Amino acid sequence: MLIDTTLREGAQLFGTYFNRETKERIISGLLALGTNEMELGWVGQEGLKELVEWARPIKGETALSVWSPCRGADIRKAAALGVDRVNIGVPVSDLHIENRLGTDREGLLERLARSVLTAGILGIRYISVGLEDASRADEAFALAAARLAQDMGASRIRLADSVGVLTPARMMGLAATFRRHLDIDLAVHCHDDFGMATANALTALQAGADYADCSILGIGERSGIAATEELATYLTLKEDNHDDTYQTDGIRDLCNFVSHAAGVPIPRTKAVAGKDIFACESGIHVHAMGKSPDLFEPYNPDTIGANRIVAVGGKSGRRAVAGALEEHDIAHDEADLPTIVDAVRRLSHKLERPLTTMELVSLTKAH
Structure with missing residues (x-):
């Protein structure tokens, strides 16, 4: 109590x-x-x-x-x-x-x-x-x-x-x-x-x-x-x-x-309160969460009024990028996927952050 x-x-x-x-x-x-x-x-x-x-x-x-x-x-x-x-x-x-x-x-x-x-x-x-x-x-x-x-x-x-x-x-x-x-x-x-x-x-x-x-x-x-x-x-x-x-x-x-x-800022990784505690970019984790979120989440984000954030970037692998393209209905040629993954990683490292959906769309169209 x-x-x-x-x-x-x-x-x-x-x-x-x-x-x-x-x-x-x-x-x-x-x-x-x-x-x-x-x-x-x-x-x-x-x-x-x-x-x-x-x-x-x-x-x-x-x-x-x-x-x-x-x-x-x-x-x-x-x-x-x-x-x-x-x-x-x-x-x-x-x-x-x-x-x-x-x-x-x-x-x-x-x-x-x-x-x-x-x-x-x-x-x-x-x-x-x-x-x-x-x-x-x-x-x-x-x-x-x-x-x-x-x-x-x-x-x-x-x-x-x-x-x-x-x-x-x-x-x-x-x-x-x-x-x-x-x-x-x-x-x-x-x-x-x-x-x-x-x-x-x-x-x-x-x-x-x-x-x-x-x-x-x-x-x-x-x-x-x-x-x-x-x-x-x-x-x-x-x-x-x-x-x-x-x-x-x-x-x-x-x-x-x-x-x-x-006047106390909340660190983005602060337990329960942080904005990024349900954000994921790592390839292995993104792939696993696509199968079952509870593999890498201690509880459902909804129970504390939080949102799950999954993005692709410099740490993402082929499956994670393919999943993101499918989730956002972004048309692409399967043969171009390796090139898209490389482009995602390069742009992410340049920007020093994961990509937004619009950036992923633009990058995919360019390839």
Whole structure:
């Protein structure tokens, strides 16, 4: 189950500012996707209360949440927003406890217990406690903090790999350990500093975590976090027990919108979102796909609103060129095919790209 935090973690991306209209369009897109939970922002963020009020009537079964520091005053503000869930962040590594909070482990636990109790007294029904920098914390202490939060009434523990240092193997062990010792929901928040956020998030879900944080295009602090479009597509199309609650046919449109709004260009080979992920020019692949597309495609392009692109160029062989000529009803003499193939390759190398249909027609007529 996915917690999309494009409007909280994603909005923290350097130089990115979402206006109200943009936020509403992102929320609408995430609702269409079927996101389980949306983290709409952080306590104190300008316009957050109004955004929550706008989203509440249309949210359906999607839970609305906000992030709050581990402070009573902020938790009281969060309780007044009328969201379904409040995510309280608290660091558990000694590095953060000492240098950021200026306290010790005992002081941290006292603050945590007091904050969770305050949230419960204020009527927050679902209290999520995010253990920040859990990947660099003493595991026994982090687990003790999680158990304390559970005893005080927390509904969920969220483990944060705040600087993206975990590998899938280490995440598997960490998530399994916490799952084994907790009776409440477990979530993960995986950063992408070494390019493993989506893999770590998926691994945690497979190891027993109930939720994983993600954002559209993985945008967020520094290198960002796990990508919503990658997790939703995998869970829907490739997981053995896939979660068919995610409607992925509009995911690429949402990615393109966020790309423009956040100023983050989408690489043409970006998983799920890239424009050329179903484009093929290589002779062997083109020939094989003519027989059966699933030989070289992990899923049908239609399921994510994409199009298959097959072109001929400098990497194409005789069968690929012949297939393209047949597909586009381009008349040619079979004896001229070798010459046409050579001409296709030469022109493609000259242009440094595959040929368009019109270029293929013109070239064939010339031979």
